[in-house]
Amino acid sequence: MLVLLPPSEGKAPSGTGAPLTLESLSLPGLTAARAAVLEELVELCAGDEEKAREVLGLSEGLRGEVGKNAGLREAGARPAGEIYTGVLYDALGLASLDGEARRRAGEWLLVFSGLWGAVRVTDHIPSYRCSMGVKLPGLGALAAHWRAPMAGVLPEAAGEGLVLDLRSSAYAAAWKPKGEVAGRTATVRVLHAPTRKVVSHFNKATKGRIVRSLLTAGAAPQGPAELVTALRDLGYAVEAEAPAKAGKPWALDVLVEEIP
DSSP states (O other), X not given: OEEEEOOOSSBOOOXXXXXXXGGGSSOGGGHHHHXXXXXXXXXXXXXXXXXXXXXXXXXXXXXXXXXXXXXXTTSXXXXXXXXXXXXXXXXXXXXXXXXXXXXXXXXXXXXXXTTTEEEETTSEEOOOOOOTTOEETTTEEHHHHXXXXXXXXXXXXXXXXXXXXXXXXXXXXXXXXXXXXXXXEEEEEEEETTTTEEOHXXXXXXXXXXXXXXXXXXXXXXXXXXXXXHHHHTTOEEEEXXXXXXXXXXXXXXXXXXXX
């Protein structure tokens, strides 16, 4: 099983260990594309601070993120699972998983990123600020930059099992499963049951809880239909229908009353 996650905008500080080495990251087929984004981002942020802040869409209060990006090559790296924070990752609670569940997390979870393309939670990276919606002066829109490299790497990473896609639309634009892979992909929408509306906090927290539940239970469904059964067995209210055409992702609705 492969679980596709969005990153968090806010991130924990960089580590005190050795700096990043691109060659050490998972999915080595993305190395050249990562190097291109890293080079331009560092150059941008080491130059005109106001221009960098405008390109990255940062408020005055986030001015310090520009300097952080300028020092990415020297910053200490730590596991991506420790760098990403926020509602989804708080609910996922990687640090509190037992050893077996943590091993599964290292194998199953793939976090998408405007800077790195996608990384596993065990990959060591520094803290950074660069969303997938950014348009770098030399590379253009990052989602478009990543499409060709991702298309060459992600189908192999997906293997032959379920792909559980929990990304937001900005990150989903970097790679959309096609053909046979799409047919065993499931996307999840979280709805507030009383109103049948998507609510951001419910969405993020519930997705984190779903992933944690699958990891701790050791549930490894082979396809979307099996995922529906697994989630119901874990106590989630799930509505789903098989797609009308083969080679299309399943769309699952998870209904929640409130977040515990």
